[in-house]
Amino acid sequence: MGTERTLADRKGRDLCELQRETITSNKSRKKNRLRSKKLVSPVQILFETCKDVFSSGGVGIVPPPQQIQKLQSVLDGIKPEDVGLTPDMPYFQTNAGQRIPRITYLHIYECEKFSIGIFCLPPSGVIPLHNHPGMTVFSKLLFGTVHIKSYDWVIDLPADSSTVVKPSESERLIPETRLAKVKVDADFTAPCNPSILYPADGGNLHCFTAVTACAVLDVLGPPYSDPDGRHCTYYLNHPFSTFSVDEISIAEEEKKDYEWLQERVLPDDVEVVGKMYSGPIIVET
Incomplete structure (x- = not known):
């Protein structure tokens, strides 16, 4: 016992x-x-969300609405300090010796499905008018004020209408010019909602002009790829009245909403430099 x-x-x-x-x-x-x-850093959460949202994506494929909202919500919560940025950093200053404001691009991540990066613009810095072929693009203004002008190609005119102006024989070196509709032409000040551009809607062609020093966080799905034919093409814009096309009839009060876009090389008065991203790192999982 x-x-x-x-x-x-x-x-x-x-x-x-x-x-x-x-x-x-x-x-x-x-x-x-x-x-x-x-x-877990907000940048890591952004990376994981992009992996999910763009997992079955590709050229011209838009993620489902609930996935769009998911990524938009994550971007909406990201602050400058989450990516290691403050407005007083050298990226956002201009020097007296600079002929033009220098734009800095901070590369964060890129794979075949998507890319993440930040454009840093000093006052009066300009990202020229350019396209995003077959891409869905999310842009989050982290701080500052920026003027955005965006366009979509006109494709809904009658079938017998031509939205392309072809150069005459004497102007054969001038690129063809296409008609586009202005989607946005306004100033945006942080905090504001992230903007979303779709492959054929929402302002797929756009330009940014910094009203004040500002930073723009960009997510592209899929990213640019020269080997795959996704080139970044730059454009000049011309008022609708610049060219006359007999088949196109637009009401006088609506003509301000249409412009002709002409391909161009990257202008000489733009300088974009790449710098190392110094914020929280992304851990691939």
Whole structure:
């Protein structure tokens, strides 16, 4: 009996000790999980979200609406400090010796499905009018004020109408010019909602002009790729009245909403330089 009692007591003590250790271990694991969640940076969350949203994407493929909203919500919560930026950094200053404001691009991540980067613009800095062929583009203004003008190609005129002006023989070196409709022409000041451009809608061609120093976080899906034919093409814009096309009839009060866009090379008065991104790193999983 004494031996059995002693054995029972020992088993009871051992069981209690095991339970205490288990409870302590579970609490420790829970704390570690909570600590790990707290340590996940907003940039890492953005990366994971992009992986999910663009997992089945491709040229001309727009993510489902719920996925669009998911990524838009993540971008909406990102602040300048989350990517290691402050308005007083050299990226956002201009020097007296600079002929033109220098734009800095901070590359964060790129794969065949999407890319993430930040454009840093000093006051009066300009990202010229350009396209995003087959891409869905999210842009988040992190701070500052920027003027955005965007266009979509006109494709909904009658079938016998031509939206392309072809150069005459004497102008054969001039690129063809296409008709586009102005979608946005306004100033935006942070904080504001992220903008979304679709392959054929929402202002797929746009230009940015910095009213004040500003930073724009960009997500492109898929990214530009010269080997795959997704080139970044730049354009000049001309008022609708510049060219006359007999087949196109637009009401006088609506002509201000249409412009002709003509291909061009990257203008000489634009300087874009790449710099190392110094914010929280992305861990590929």
